[in-house]
Amino acid sequence: MKEIATQSAGPEKARHIDGRINRIGTGDLIKAFGSPSGVDDLATLRAFVAGRMRRPAWPLREWTEAIRSRPAADAVLIDATALLSGVDVTGTEHGRSRRYGFHYLDWLVPGVHAWLLTGEGRYLEAFEKHLEDWVEQRDSVTGEWPGLDVIWYSLGTWARCRSLLPTLEVLTASPLSDRAWGGLVSTLVGGARWAYDEHDAFRHGNWQLVCATELLHISAVLPDLAEAASWAERARLRIDEHLLLDVYPDGGHYERSPGYHKMCLTSLQLAAVVDSRYGSGELARHPKLTAMYDWLRELVSPNGWIPHLQDSHVEWPARSLLRGSYVLDNPVLASSAAQWLSPEEFAEEAAMLPAWTDTARQARWTSTLASAVSTPAPAPQRTSVLGYSGYVVLRAGDLRAVINCGPHIEHELESHSHRAVLDFVLEGQHRPLLWEAGGPPSYDDPEYLSWYQSGRGHNTVLVDGQELSTDRVVSTDPLVDTDLLAVFTGRHQGNGVPQARTIAMVREEPSYLVVTDSTPGLDGQHTFRACWQALDPWRQVGPLAFDTTGPDGSGLLLLEAGDPETTAVETLEGTARRPDLVRPEARYEPLHTLALDRDRGAFTTVLVPHTGTESPSVTVVRSWATLTIDHGHTVDRVGTNHWVRTRRDAGEQLSWATGWQVRELADRGRPLFRSAAPVDVEATLRDGRLQLAVTASGRCRIWIRVGQDGEVRLNGVPVTTVSDEAGWADLTLPYAGRWTIEGATHA
Structure with missing residues (x-):
C-alpha cells in the first residue's frame, strides 16, 4: 500500500513513499535484479552482483592508494574514529537543516575508507553496525520542513548514492555481512526509485540536477536492475534539460552561487564520466559543460579562490579543473589547475583518476599530465563580463573587483540569493581588501537572514535600513574597458528608489578605484547607509578617511568626498569566512563594517590599496562636477x-x-x-x-x-x-x- 499524503508537498511533490522504496526485503531485492536463475538469498545475489556490476565513476581503490601516507589519510582516520563509539543514527540532536544533512550519511563512509587504508576490521564493523541501525530506525525520523521527508527527498537520495554507491564495489567482496550488504543495496535501490518517481518533469534548481546524475550513475553501475534502463532514460532527459535551461550561456549555474555551481558541475562531471565509459560519450562534448569550467576560471582569483558570492563557501576550484581536464579531454584545464596545486597535490589528484580503456585517450591524458605544470595557463582577460550570470570582473595587475549585478533567483526551499546588488568584493596584494558575509556555517544559524543574506553584510548602500526586494530591476551601461581604465555603471530599484553605482578602476599605477553612488532627487527624504566590509578593523586617519591594514602590512585606504558634518560614522562587527593565504581553506572570523550615514544618497568613495603600516598620502577634493585625487606624484581629475x-x-x-x-x-x-x-x-x-x-x-x-x-x-x-x-x-x-x-x- 502506498503512503500518499493529502497535504501540500511544499518544495517537492506530494509524499510518494511506499514499501518498494523503504521496505525492500530480500525477495523484493532479488526481483529488482530480474530474479536471476539460481539466486534465492542475499549470499547468491551478492555473488551474482559481484560478477556483473561495473566500476563507479570515481573508484575507491584508486582514491585510497592516492591518499595513502598523505595528510588526507590522517583526516579519514580522525573522522572514522568517531564511528568507534556510539552514534545516534537518528540525528535528532541536529537542528532543522542540519538534521537533513546528517542523513546524507557522509559521516558513515569514513568507516569504509579507514578499513581500506588500514585493513583493520573494527572500522568495517563500526560501519556495519551504524548502517544497520540507521536502516532500522530511519522511518522514525521526522523533520521540521513542511512537506519534506528527512530521508526520502532529492538531496538525501542524491547524497547517499554519491557516498554509498562507490563503496559497493569494495564491500561486495568484503567481510561485510550479507544482511548489511542487503541493507546497503536496498537503500540505493529505494532512493533511485524515489528519485525516478519524483523527477518526472523539469524544475529549476540544483536538487533535481544532482539527483538525476546519481540516477544515471546507479543505472550504469548496476545495469542488471530491471529499472536501470528507464532510470537512465529519465536521468539523461533531466540532465539535458538542465544544461539547456539551468546553465546560462556564459556557463554559470542558474542560482548564481559559486558553491552550488561547483556542486552541480561536480555531479555533471560524474555523469560525463559514466556516459563516456558506458554510454555514448556525448555528455562530455556538451558545450555548456565546457562553459561551466570556463565560468570557474573567469571568477577565480590569482590566489586560486573564488569569493563566497551569494550563499556560497569560498571555493578553490583547482582539483575540479583537473578532473574537468580528465573528463573533457581538455589540456587547458589541467594547466589552469597546476598553477594552484603543488606538484604533490597535482600528482595525488591525478592518481585518483582511473585509466581510460581507450588507449588513445589514455595516451592523451598521460601527455596532458606530463606537460600541465610546464605549460603556462591562459592569462585572465583584463575584464570578464558574465552578463547572463550577473557578474563583472575588473582587473588591474593583481587588483581585482568582482561586481554582482544579477537578479534574485528562486529556489526549491529558500533562495540562495543575497539581498544586495551592485555590491562587490575587492582583492589585491594577494588577499581580500573588501570582503562580504558570504554563506553561513549552517542554514540554522540565527543570523542567516539578518546578516549573511542581509544587505548589512555587503558592500552596498542601504535605504532606510530596509532589505532589498527580490524584484531588483537591474540594468547596466556598456562597459568602458581600456588599457588605462575600466568603468562599470549599473542601476537598480530594489530599495524602492532609483539607485545608481559607478565603479571605476585605474589600471596604471597608482592603481585604485573610485565608487560613485547616487540617488537623484531624494535628498532629505530617506536615510542612506554606505557599508564597507573588511577583514581587519577600520581606523580613522582623517575627516571621512579610514584605513584597514592586515598583519602583513597590506591594506586599503578609504576616502569619502562628502561633508563630515552631515555624515554619521559607525563601526560594527559581523562574521565571514576568511580565506587562508596558503592552504585551500577558510575559517569564520570577524568581518568589520564601516557604515557612513546621511540623508543624501550620494557617496563618492576612493579606495586606494597600499602596502606598509602607514596610510599613503592621498587627498580628495570635490569642486562642482570634478573630483581631484592627488597622490603626490600624480594628480587625477575625474568627471562624470x-x-x-x-x-x-x-x-x-x-x-x-x-x-x-x-x-x-x-x-x-x-x-x-x-x-x-x-x-x-x-x-x-x-x-x-x-x-x-x-x-x-x-x-x-x-x-x-x-x-x-x-x-x-x-x-x-x-x-x-x-x-x-x-x-x-x-x-x-x-x-x-x-x-x-x-x-x-x-x-
Missing part, C-alpha cells in the same frame, strides 16, 4: 564621463586622458579632441605628440590639433588634413569601430 591624469614629477605634464560617450576631451580647460557625435576616446602623450584611440558607433567627423608638418596617420595610413586658424584639423572616421590616430598635438 572623463578622466585626466597629469604627472607632478614631470612638471604637471599630461600623462593620459580618456572619455566615454563624449564630444570633447580636455586637459585643465585645454581641448584635446572634439567630435560631431559621442565617442569613446583615449589620449596618450608620447614624445610630445598625442596618440588617440577613438571608438565610434558609426561614420563620424572629428577635430584634432596638428603640428606644422600636418602629418596625421589613421590606423597607420597617412591622411591629408587642413587646419583652420586655430590649428584644428577635421578628419572623418569612415565607419563604426576603433580607430588609432597619430600626429595630434597637445597645444
Whole structure:
C-alpha cells in the first residue's frame, strides 16, 4: 500500500513513499535484479552482483592508494574514529537543516575508507553496525520542513548514492555481512526509485540536477536492475534539460552561487564520466559543460579562490579543473589547475583518476599530465563580463573587483540569493581588501537572514535600513574597458528608489578605484547607509578617511568626498569566512563594517590599496562636477564621463586622458579632441605628440590639433588634413569601430 499524503508537498511533490522504496526485503531485492536463475538469498545475489556490476565513476581503490601516507589519510582516520563509539543514527540532536544533512550519511563512509587504508576490521564493523541501525530506525525520523521527508527527498537520495554507491564495489567482496550488504543495496535501490518517481518533469534548481546524475550513475553501475534502463532514460532527459535551461550561456549555474555551481558541475562531471565509459560519450562534448569550467576560471582569483558570492563557501576550484581536464579531454584545464596545486597535490589528484580503456585517450591524458605544470595557463582577460550570470570582473595587475549585478533567483526551499546588488568584493596584494558575509556555517544559524543574506553584510548602500526586494530591476551601461581604465555603471530599484553605482578602476599605477553612488532627487527624504566590509578593523586617519591594514602590512585606504558634518560614522562587527593565504581553506572570523550615514544618497568613495603600516598620502577634493585625487606624484581629475591624469614629477605634464560617450576631451580647460557625435576616446602623450584611440558607433567627423608638418596617420595610413586658424584639423572616421590616430598635438 502506498503512503500518499493529502497535504501540500511544499518544495517537492506530494509524499510518494511506499514499501518498494523503504521496505525492500530480500525477495523484493532479488526481483529488482530480474530474479536471476539460481539466486534465492542475499549470499547468491551478492555473488551474482559481484560478477556483473561495473566500476563507479570515481573508484575507491584508486582514491585510497592516492591518499595513502598523505595528510588526507590522517583526516579519514580522525573522522572514522568517531564511528568507534556510539552514534545516534537518528540525528535528532541536529537542528532543522542540519538534521537533513546528517542523513546524507557522509559521516558513515569514513568507516569504509579507514578499513581500506588500514585493513583493520573494527572500522568495517563500526560501519556495519551504524548502517544497520540507521536502516532500522530511519522511518522514525521526522523533520521540521513542511512537506519534506528527512530521508526520502532529492538531496538525501542524491547524497547517499554519491557516498554509498562507490563503496559497493569494495564491500561486495568484503567481510561485510550479507544482511548489511542487503541493507546497503536496498537503500540505493529505494532512493533511485524515489528519485525516478519524483523527477518526472523539469524544475529549476540544483536538487533535481544532482539527483538525476546519481540516477544515471546507479543505472550504469548496476545495469542488471530491471529499472536501470528507464532510470537512465529519465536521468539523461533531466540532465539535458538542465544544461539547456539551468546553465546560462556564459556557463554559470542558474542560482548564481559559486558553491552550488561547483556542486552541480561536480555531479555533471560524474555523469560525463559514466556516459563516456558506458554510454555514448556525448555528455562530455556538451558545450555548456565546457562553459561551466570556463565560468570557474573567469571568477577565480590569482590566489586560486573564488569569493563566497551569494550563499556560497569560498571555493578553490583547482582539483575540479583537473578532473574537468580528465573528463573533457581538455589540456587547458589541467594547466589552469597546476598553477594552484603543488606538484604533490597535482600528482595525488591525478592518481585518483582511473585509466581510460581507450588507449588513445589514455595516451592523451598521460601527455596532458606530463606537460600541465610546464605549460603556462591562459592569462585572465583584463575584464570578464558574465552578463547572463550577473557578474563583472575588473582587473588591474593583481587588483581585482568582482561586481554582482544579477537578479534574485528562486529556489526549491529558500533562495540562495543575497539581498544586495551592485555590491562587490575587492582583492589585491594577494588577499581580500573588501570582503562580504558570504554563506553561513549552517542554514540554522540565527543570523542567516539578518546578516549573511542581509544587505548589512555587503558592500552596498542601504535605504532606510530596509532589505532589498527580490524584484531588483537591474540594468547596466556598456562597459568602458581600456588599457588605462575600466568603468562599470549599473542601476537598480530594489530599495524602492532609483539607485545608481559607478565603479571605476585605474589600471596604471597608482592603481585604485573610485565608487560613485547616487540617488537623484531624494535628498532629505530617506536615510542612506554606505557599508564597507573588511577583514581587519577600520581606523580613522582623517575627516571621512579610514584605513584597514592586515598583519602583513597590506591594506586599503578609504576616502569619502562628502561633508563630515552631515555624515554619521559607525563601526560594527559581523562574521565571514576568511580565506587562508596558503592552504585551500577558510575559517569564520570577524568581518568589520564601516557604515557612513546621511540623508543624501550620494557617496563618492576612493579606495586606494597600499602596502606598509602607514596610510599613503592621498587627498580628495570635490569642486562642482570634478573630483581631484592627488597622490603626490600624480594628480587625477575625474568627471562624470572623463578622466585626466597629469604627472607632478614631470612638471604637471599630461600623462593620459580618456572619455566615454563624449564630444570633447580636455586637459585643465585645454581641448584635446572634439567630435560631431559621442565617442569613446583615449589620449596618450608620447614624445610630445598625442596618440588617440577613438571608438565610434558609426561614420563620424572629428577635430584634432596638428603640428606644422600636418602629418596625421589613421590606423597607420597617412591622411591629408587642413587646419583652420586655430590649428584644428577635421578628419572623418569612415565607419563604426576603433580607430588609432597619430600626429595630434597637445597645444
